[in-house]
Amino acid sequence: MPFLVIDSSMLQSQELRSYLQGSPHNFAVLADYAWIEIYKQQTVEAIKHGLSVVGDFPDQLVLLRANGEIIQLDPIEPDLRDRMQFKGTADSIREMAAIFRSATVDDAAVLKQVHGHWSFANGLLPELIEGAVEIAASLPEMEEQMFTKAEIRIIRTSRQYPAAMMETIYGAAMQIWETLAHTYGLPWQDLGDNRIARTYLFRYALGLVIHLLWWISSGSQPVRRMDRMSNDMIDLSFCVYASYFDGFMTADEKARWIHANLVAALEAIAHG
Template identity: 30%
Template sequence: MRKVVDSNFLRSNGLRDYLAGSPKNLALLTDYAAMEAYKGDTLLSIQGSMEILAEFPSQVLVLKNTLVACGLHGRTSGLQRRFIDESQTKGFSAYCRQLAAARTGDPTLIRKLMEHGEEAKRHLEERMLSDAKTLPTTIETVAKGYTAQELAILRNDEPYSEEMIKKLVLGVLRTAVAMFKEHPRVQHLPNQKDMPNTFIFRAALSAYLLALDWIAIAGPKAAFGASHKKLRNDMVDINFVAYATYFDDLLTNDEKTIRIYDKARLLLWRVFGCQISGLNA
């Protein structure tokens, strides 16, 4: 089993139970999980967040960061393998030893960890918070595309109508195409067959489902009253969702993230024709 680990699950006994259950159970670590682990009091936070993984270093796969993932092609062959950062995965045991050395007071390693912490803080507290400010307007715009009857379907968690599926597909495609055109790692638009397997497409789908979740649970205007930090956390969570759709599961304690992940997998399989673990058997 290969399961992506949400940052909120890194200190969970459930993670230890999963890894101890079988040497074939692998934990997949993303760049946002690492950034979340570094934020706050870096030296204490990173030690606590990596403690369980450090007990099972050979069962950790480090995934390529989001910037690189966005540039990966979507051909089915070798899809999972392309996301694995072989170098960082091989070096994870050494990284755990460095954490242990930093805990004993090694000044060079402490300085290095603090630098990572500052970079994580800049990304999460500055760039991501800035992006989060636009989320309420996006949610409201998505809601305006649905009729009163369709909004009731969303609120009641009923099966989407054919027309709602069409709107979802069009909305996701528009978002994905805009992201493809703006991203520095993308040279050209992928073809129709490969596009649903690209990270950008799955991130766009996850973001659209986040908007629908806000609309269904709290209402289309509720996000305007939410803190930017909460909205930022939502954006981080859909990054975990996008990565996890390529593998066997997502280890998380967050109910909203689970809802979005389950819907993303189902739509990728039923609507977009992707090979999804556990659904194509």
């Protein structure tokens, strides 16, 4: 019974439709940022298109709680993956899909609902852009502080990382995690590595370091497009969500690489 997190770019794809048609036990996991993509154009026709696949399979959709709620989940309590999900959403999705299928372009009531959803989603975007600017500015400094010139050559030639580099990577992720945990007021003292590795913020911190590795391997080019950096941070969130489930459906090569390496790193922690 696979649960795949679906990247925003795959929401209307034939690949997703084929996956859901393949078995009633195939589930698509949708995060809050996926809904931003559906609602951001603020038109009935655009949302009809956005729901064109997932609206046909309401019983096979899993909706994740808002990012801020997931960040606060206690990693020590059991059933973390279940606690990340909204329950009993199939009827609401079925009703929403039916409303938009029957709506006309100038349906005032539906357009008001669309505007309300978009206003909420749009409120998240300035925070994403601000975070992306900060991360983009810190990439050169992180590269210089974390790795020697010899290690940068290793990253750019895709050789296997030596043990000392792996320790540097995990150490950097732990430092970022501690900073984020403090910012969000989360307790982090006295948690062992395996419990810390279950938290969303540690996985996000580790994903940021893996994103840094991709950036270095691609030549350490200055980030000039903050909209693309914001998209990278959204993709990173999808990668983190997918690390709790059975896989990640995405057409983005970078996101696929970051997810695969994040999962591998978490497995190494679990067996370390």
